[in-house]
Amino acid sequence: MKERKLNRRDFLRLSAAAATGAIMAACAPATPEVVEVEKEVPVEKVKKETVVVEKEVAKPKETIELDYSFSFAVGGVPDMKRLCEVYSEENPYVDIKPLYIAERYYEQLEMRAAAGDLPDAIYCADENFPYYVEQGLYRNLQPYVEQYREELDMDDFIPITLKMFRWSPEIKVYGKGDYYALPFSGGPILWYYNKAVFEDAGVEPPPDQGWDWDMNDFLELCKKLVKVDEAGNMLRGAFPLPGWIYPMPFIRTMGGRYLTEDKKKCAMSTPESVKAIQFFMDLRHKYRVVPLSTEFAGIGSTDLFREGKIAMNITGPWWLPTLRAIPKDVLDFDLLHFPKNPETGERIVRSTYDGITIGKGSRYPDAAWEFVMYIVDPKNQPIVARADEHSLSCRISALESSFIHPEERPEHQEVFIDSQPYWGLQPITEYWPEMWTIIDKYWEKMVLEKIQMDVGEATAKICEGVDYLLEHGELPAKY
Numbered sequence: 001m002k003e004r005k006l007n008r009r010d011f012l013r014l015s016a017a018a019a020t021g022a023i024m025a026a027c028a029p030a031t032p033e034v035v036e037v038e039k040e041v042p043v044e045k046v047k048k049e050t051v052v053v054e055k056e057v058a059k060p061k062e063t064i065e066l067d068y069s070f071s072f073a074v075g076g077v078p079d080m081k082r083l084c085e086v087y088s089e090e091n092p093y094v095d096i097k098p099l100y101i102a103e104r105y106y107e108q109l110e111m112r113a114a115a116g117d118l119p120d121a122i123y124c125a126d127e128n129f130p131y132y133v134e135q136g137l138y139r140n141l142q143p144y145v146e147q148y149r150e151e152l153d154m155d156d157f158i159p160i161t162l163k164m165f166r167w168s169p170e171i172k173v174y175g176k177g178d179y180y181a182l183p184f185s186g187g188p189i190l191w192y193y194n195k196a197v198f199e200d201a202g203v204e205p206p207p208d209q210g211w212d213w214d215m216n217d218f219l220e221l222c223k224k225l226v227k228v229d230e231a232g233n234m235l236r237g238a239f240p241l242p243g244w245i246y247p248m249p250f251i252r253t254m255g256g257r258y259l260t261e262d263k264k265k266c267a268m269s270t271p272e273s274v275k276a277i278q279f280f281m282d283l284r285h286k287y288r289v290v291p292l293s294t295e296f297a298g299i300g301s302t303d304l305f306r307e308g309k310i311a312m313n314i315t316g317p318w319w320l321p322t323l324r325a326i327p328k329d330v331l332d333f334d335l336l337h338f339p340k341n342p343e344t345g346e347r348i349v350r351s352t353y354d355g356i357t358i359g360k361g362s363r364y365p366d367a368a369w370e371f372v373m374y375i376v377d378p379k380n381q382p383i384v385a386r387a388d389e390h391s392l393s394c395r396i397s398a399l400e401s402s403f404i405h406p407e408e409r410p411e412h413q414e415v416f417i418d419s420q421p422y423w424g425l426q427p428i429t430e431y432w433p434e435m436w437t438i439i440d441k442y443w444e445k446m447v448l449e450k451i452q453m454d455v456g457e458a459t460a461k462i463c464e465g466v467d468y469l470l471e472h473g474e475l476p477a478k479y
Contacts, residue, residue, distance in 0.1 A: 064364050065095045066371060070123035071105035075321060076387035083383050087374055094367055096121075106132070113137050118359030120368040121375075124181050126164040126352055130430040133167045133180045139358040142178035144369045156378065157183065160423050161394045165355045173263050174428040182376050184384050185391040186353030187317040187416055188423050189246060191336040197236065197311040201225050209415050210336040215254065215279075218339040222289035225311040238289040239312040240301055241447065244440065245350060245426065246314060249338050250280045252348035258427035264470055266463035268439075269456070278455045281446050292449050306331045314338075316352070317403070317416055318389035324409055335415040338422070351423035354388055392416060434475050438465035441479070 070080060077100050084096040099119055101108050106128065112118050118137060132138055145152065154162070161183035168177025191210070198205060203224050206213040222238035229235055251258070256276030257267040267273055284290045296309055302322055304310045313319075323333060340347045356375050358368045375384055381398035385391050393402040399417050429435060442462050445453035468476045 063093055063095055064367060065097055066121060066362075066364060066368055067097050067099050067119035068121040068123075068371065069099040069101055069105075069109065069119040071101050072123075072387055073318075073321075073389050074102070076389060079383055079387035083375075083380065083387070087371060091370070094371070096371060109137060110135075113360075116361060118361055120359055120362040120364060121371050122357050122359050124165075124355050124357050126186075126355065127426065127428060127432050129165060129181065129355070130167050130172070130174055130428060131432065134169065134430050136360055138180045139360045139362065139365060140178050140180055141182065141357065141369075141372075144372075145179045145182075148369075148373065152182075152373065152376070153378075156395050156397050157376075158394055158396060158399075158420060158423075160351065160420075160425065161186070161353045163425060164353050165357075172430065175425055181355035181357035182372060183353040183355045183394040184375050185381070185388040185393055186351065187392040188349045188351040188419055189249065189314050189316045190338060190349065190415060190419060191239075191312050191314055192305070192319065192323070192333050192410075193312045193336055194305055194308060194310075195332045195334060197225065197308045200308070201227070201311070205334070205336060209334070209412050210339060211418075212340075213337075214340040214342040214345075216342045219283075219287065219289070222283075223287065226289055234288075234291050234295045236308065237291040237295070237310050239310050239314065240296075240304060241284055241290040242314055243443075243447075244436065247280055247443075248424070248426070249314070249347070249349040251276045252424055253338065253341050253346065254279050255341065255344070259429070259466075263427070263429055266466035266470070268466075269459040269463040274456050274459055277446070277459060281452075281455060284447065285449060285452055293447075305333075312336075317391050320390050320408075328409060332409065334410040335412050337415060337419055347422045348424040349419065349422060350426055352426060353394060354391075429470065431469050431473065434469050434479075435466055437475065437479055438462055438469065441465075 068084060072080060081098045081100070084098040088094060088096050109118065109122065109132075113136070122138065124132065124138065129138075145154075162179070163175035165179060165181035165183055166175055166177050167180055171177065193205060201224055203221060206217060206221070225236070225238045226234065227236040248258075251273065254276035256273035257270065258273075259265065260267050268277070284292065291310075296304055299307075299309070301310070301313050301315075302319075305313050305323075306326055323331065338347050338349050356372050358365050358372065362368050374380060376394060378393070378395045378398040381393040381395050382402040385393045385398075385402040390403075393399050395402075400414075403417065404413050427435075439462055442453065442458040445451045446455060446458045465476050465479065
């Protein structure tokens with residue numbers, strides 16, 4: 001799940017850098033509203049309190065076993081397993097058993113919950129986080145957070161990442177309430193661009209990696225990148241039209257919203273939202289800077305990008321391992337910020353993080369909490385972020401040490417870090433999958449060139465369905 005930039009990385013605390021080398025060596029193997037932007041930039045700091053811990057977590061006399069379930073890309077599994085081994089070596093009274101679940105991860109957790117056998121520590125995603133809190137899979141971590149606030153150094157977490165794992169069963173508003181998990185790694189979605197394509201089109205990338213450009217600049221750039229034949233068939237598009245949740249930066253940046261502030265009603269049919277969504281649809285239907293559904297059909301975004309059939313693509317840091325596996329003489333690429341709204345100067349992008357929590361019903365919650373703190377500890381974040389598809393750390397002090405690799409492409413990796421001020425929350429509710437079932441049905445009708453459903457009509461249908469869902473807790477009958 002990438003857009004960033006404060007000015008510049010002055011706010012980053014590098015105090016954890018010295019400790020990073022030690023953990024990297026120890027963990028080396030043996031032979032990835034409403035998109036709501038957080039307005040508190042510069043980042044809001046959590047007020048520190050002096051916490052008196054009455055007693056330390058009791059150390060059992062005999063070794064106990066803790067299960068840690070996770071689901072990562074295959075390449076990150078050895079790193080996470082090794083981290084568990086190191087923890088067990090450093091804490092002889094605990095034996096962490098890594099439980100890698102490659103497929104149907106949440107289905108497996110639900111089955112274990114039904115059997116009363118949830119793992120002690122659990123990897124969790126932000127999108128379905130409220131649902132599984134409501135289902136009783138995750139333990140409320142608020143008492144632990146309050147007791148260990150000083151030791152956790154809450155000021156060192158990127159503030160928006162903490163909001164991704166807060167929920168209140170009473171008010172049911174994502175980003176508020178108690179902590180049921182803590183973040184460990186993730187990121188926003190940003191622009192990747194193919195350097196060779198830009199050169200072929202005679203186009204210079206925007207100055208300062210696009211820190212100051214706006215949507216008007218972006219559209220003009222896209223027009224210059226497109227190449228068509230004499231019959232008007234597209235030979236190269238500016239970028240592939242993103243589907244599912246990836247249009248969020250366009251909609252939010254241009255003034256649209258998905259849900260009302262209290263997350264109780266759909267907001268996609270407001271005049272501001274209709275205007276923003278119309279801009280997105282015009283990228284295909286009016287300006288023709290993106291391919292039609294029939295153009296380049298069946299070719300994945302990585303192949304399109306490598307072969308120069310698209311100049312740019314919008315996605316997160318989790319795409320980096322795939323692109324870095326392609327030789328530089330075949331593909332050289334770099335990063336750009338998401339453009340601003342030309343009228344307001346604001347921009348908002350989707351950001352998403354993974355988290356870690358304790359399974360409700362764990363026999364050893366105190367010991368599991370110690371492992372949670374180990375995972376989010378800045379000194380261990382380089383390994384955790386690398387395992388999680390080379391994502392960004394949740395820690396300000398570990399952002400550079402865990403993500404910036406000067407020997408690796410792209411040249412301007414810091415764009416992901418610098419975009420932090422305009423990261424936004426996703427429009428998450430406990431009915432996330434159902435909400436997107438409704439949105440996708442009419443989104444496709446707006447996007448497809450043979451239908452081009454009127455944006456006002458389509459968004460009215462979307463809001464009719466989403467409002468019913470949020471009120472009744474189930475999809476309308478026709479879905």
